[in-house]
Amino acid sequence: MPLLELQQSLISALFQRDQLAEAAKLVKAQGSLSSEQRVGIYRNSTHGILLDYLESLYPVCLDLVGTEFFGRTAHSFMDQAPPTSPFLADYGAGFVTYLAEHPALQDMLWIVEVAKLEWARHAAWHTVNQVASDFAQLEGLSAAQQAELRFQLPASAHLISSSTPIHSIWLAHQEEYPDKPRLEEIDLQEAQQVLIFREQRRLHQTTLSADDWAFLNTLQQQATMSELAEQFAEQLPWLFSVAMQEGWIYSFTTD
Amino acid sequence: MTPNPILGCGIGLRFQHIDQILAEKPPIPWLEILSDNYLIPGSVQQDYAIEIAQHYPVTMHGVGMSLGATDPFNSEYFLRLKKLADQLNPAWISDHLCWTSAHGWVSHDLLPLPYTEETIKHVVQRIREAQDRLERRLVIENVSSYLQYQLSTLTEWEFITAVAEEADCKILLDVNNIYVSAFNHDFDPCRYLDSISIEHVQQFHLAGYEDKGTHLLDTHGHPVSDPVWGLYKLALQRFGALPTLIEWDNNIPSLEELLAEAHKATEAHIHAFA
Numbered sequence: 071m072p073l074l075e076l077q078q079s080l081i082s083a084l085f086q087r088d089q090l091a092e093a094a095k096l097v098k099a100q101g102s103l104s105s106e107q108r109v110g111i112y113r114n115s116t117h118g119i120l121l122d123y124l125e126s127l128y129p130v131c132l133d134l135v136g137t138e139f140f141g142r143t144a145h146s147f148m149d150q151a152p153p154t155s156p157f158l159a160d161y162g163a164g165f166v167t168y169l170a171e172h173p174a175l176q177d178m179l180w181i182v183e184v185a186k187l188e189w190a191r192h193a194a195w196h197t198v199n200q201v202a203s204d205f206a207q208l209e210g211l212s213a214a215q216q217a218e219l220r221f222q223l224p225a226s227a228h229l230i231s232s233s234t235p236i237h238s239i240w241l242a243h244q245e246e247y248p249d250k251p252r253l254e255e256i257d258l259q260e261a262q263q264v265l266i267f268r269e270q271r272r273l274h275q276t277t278l279s280a281d282d283w284a285f286l287n288t289l290q291q292q293a294t295m296s297e298l299a300e301q302f303a304e305q306l307p308w309l310f311s312v313a314m315q316e317g318w319i320y321s322f323t324t325d
Numbered sequence: 326m327t328p329n330p331i332l333g334c335g336i337g338l339r340f341q342h343i344d345q346i347l348a349e350k351p352p353i354p355w356l357e358i359l360s361d362n363y364l365i366p367g368s369v370q371q372d373y374a375i376e377i378a379q380h381y382p383v384t385m386h387g388v389g390m391s392l393g394a395t396d397p398f399n400s401e402y403f404l405r406l407k408k409l410a411d412q413l414n415p416a417w418i419s420d421h422l423c424w425t426s427a428h429g430w431v432s433h434d435l436l437p438l439p440y441t442e443e444t445i446k447h448v449v450q451r452i453r454e455a456q457d458r459l460e461r462r463l464v465i466e467n468v469s470s471y472l473q474y475q476l477s478t479l480t481e482w483e484f485i486t487a488v489a490e491e492a493d494c495k496i497l498l499d500v501n502n503i504y505v506s507a508f509n510h511d512f513d514p515c516r517y518l519d520s521i522s523i524e525h526v527q528q529f530h531l532a533g534y535e536d537k538g539t540h541l542l543d544t545h546g547h548p549v550s551d552p553v554w555g556l557y558k559l560a561l562q563r564f565g566a567l568p569t570l571i572e573w574d575n576n577i578p579s580l581e582e583l584l585a586e587a588h589k590a591t592e593a594h595i596h597a598f599a
Contacts, residue, residue: 071476073447074395076439077427084432097472100510102539108472111540115471116434122575123433152430156389156402157364198367271369 071096083109084116085152120148120161127162128188130243131169134181143172159196163189180234180258187236187264190228191275194268197226203321205314215324217296221289224320226268229278229286235260237277269317276316285309286318328416329382331355331528331568334590337386339573342580343373346381351584353381357570358413360387364405371409378413384528384570385415386497390455391431392465393424393438393448403458410459417527419464419497420455422448422485439474440484445491452492464527465489466497469505469534469543481506482520489525496521498564499530500557501549501572505541514556518563526564531557531590532572546575548586554593561597569594 076096083093090113094105103111124144125132132140147168153161166189169175170182211219223229230236235256242253263283266275278286288301299306313319333354338346340362346353356377363374377383389402410418423435438444456463467485479487489496498521507514533547549557549571557569569590573583 073393073439073444074427076474076476077395077424077436080436081427081430081432084434085430096474096476098475100473105472107539111471111542112432112434112436115542116432119433153433154429154431156361156391156399156426156431158361158433159365196365196368196370198365199369199372268369271372 080109080112084113085149087113087149117145117148120153121145123158124162124165127192128165128185130188130240131181131185133243134184134239135175139174143169159192162192165189180236180239183232183234183236184239186232187230187240187266187275190230190266191273194226194228194266195273197224197268199270200225200320205322208322211324217294218324219295220292220323221295221319222292222321222323223286223290223318224267224269226266227286227290227318228266229283229290230264230266231261231283232264233261234258235262237262237264237275240275265318267318274317281305281309282312285313289313289319326414328414329355331382331384331416334569334571334587334594336583336587337570337572337574338374338377338383339577339583340373341577342583343377345580347373347376350380351580353584353587355382355384355416355568355570357384357386357572358415360385360406360409360418361389363409364402366405366408371412374409375412378415383413383415385410385413385418386466387418387420388425388433388435389431390420391425392420392422392451392455393444394426394451395424395447396426396429398451398454398458399426403455407459410461417464417495418459418461419466419528421468422465422488423468435468437468437470437472437474438484439476440479440481441476442478445479445484445487448488449491452488452494456492456494462494463492464495464497465492466499466530467502467506468499469502469509469541471509471540471542473510480512480517480520482517486520486522486525490522495527496525497528497530498526498560499532500560501530501532501534501553502543504550504553504556505534505543508541515559518556518560521564523564526567529557529560529564529567529569530572531569531586544575545572549589554589557590558593558597561593566594566598 079093082089090106093109097105097108099105121144151164166185238251238256241250263278335355338356338358363370421435425432503514503517531549532545534541535544571586
């Protein structure tokens with residue numbers, strides 16, 4: 071049998087349980103383990119590697135749904151959507167959608183919202199570093215140039231608007247926060263807007279007021295300074311000052 | 326620039342220990358960086374790896390080349406690996422004599438090859454291409470295995486020796502993997518050691534396995550077992566006091582405990598030639 075066919079048969083068995091017997095035909099039976107059990111060791115090992123990885127991406131979801139449900143769902147997700155990239159960090163975004171479609175979670179979609187937040191944290195951590203603009207250069211711009219200014223959030227920034235208090239739920243599962251809220255005291259109907267971004271080696275996660283949310287969202291849509299002035303009027307200086315102070319604005323462009 | 330020499334017994338760099346290593350700069354002979362965790366160009370992960378490489382001699386060790394696969398090489402993977410190597414200046418780059426991808430799927434696990442003349446030709450050509458892409462000689466590691474193919478006509482030691490000779494690459498001899506595979510396939514691990522040509526071996530790996538009753542599983546989650554220490558002493562006598570690395574990927578202990586395990590390997594070096 072050509073190597074190509076052998077490898078296709080074995081990898082199919084890793085992600086399709088019903089292919090185990092077929093792949094086992096390629097393998098010698100030895101000792102107390104059957105050929106199928108030997109292929110099964112690799113299926114378990116591959117799934118184990120990916121399960122460890124998904125658990126590291128979604129630790130709060132894991133706490134919320136429990137090890138057994140998480141494991142069962144993760145294994146089923148792996149079989150439906152095996153990794154296709156050698157870069158493991160690319161894998162797992164689809165797990166959020168998979169959870170959202172899971173029949174058992176239809177009455178607990180707030181858990182899916184927490185999963186969105188956890189993926190955003192992962193994505194923010196792995197975003198490529200960028201160079202901040204030199205904001206002192208703003209002073210030399212003409213009025214016309216200032217009107218056309220566009221400001222950018224950090225490339226790692228993720229703005230999440232959720233009908234669920236995802237930040238509070240996430241915080242309730244962090245061991246290192248002494249004043250963390252208790253999960254049972256959190257009102258699951260409370261909406262929260264959350265910003266996640268990375269500043270060098272530190273990941274920031276914060277809730278935003280409705281005004282700050284609207285402002286950052288408009289910035290992210292590449293509004294010009296004159297458009298911002300029109301939309302936010304007298305609030306603009308304050309919104310701008312808070313955003314700069316908190317590190318939410320990282321760069322600007324003049325063209 | 327010539328890389329810093331790799332001497333003595335080092336440890337695999339794990340994310341849990343990076344801040345402590347950078348803050349305390351403990352005396353570690355060398356560190357092995359898991360390439361696959363640092364392949365996003367310009368990421369914070371790479372910043373860490375670059376900083377580590379500024380303070381310690383390093384090697385790069387990966388799982389993603391898929392040297393034995395029949396799928397085409399992932400060019401982006403090699404480009405990023407080469408770029409990382411240019412930044413870290415490792416003494417060498419290693420990966421496994423196995424395959425990880427087929428059919429467009431990637432297992433992220435180390436899958437064994439059938440040991441045949443045809444596979445030797447295929448893998449040799451792939452290793453040569455990988456060496457060309459990376460512009461350096463590769464070091465290939467023997468994997469633990471839990472199955473043998475009906476197709477195989479050679480022993481694993483015959484296979485790896487032929488590949489290393491024909492591809493002109495070096496061997497990273499994982500002593501734990503030899504022991505695990507020997508148990509799982511009922512062969513004599515000493516015969517394996519005795520069959521590997523001395524001039525090809527560049528480095529040793531040591532790690533802990535888990536006894537599952539029916540088989541040994543290479544989990545890297547335990548201290549090195551006594552039988553593997555015994556086999557390691559034989560390896561030292563045959564191949565000399567080559568650089569040795571303790572791998573620990575699950576149930577990761579404190580840095581102190583990990584360094585203590587590396588110290589045991591150092592003592593074995595000393596006693597082997599006392």
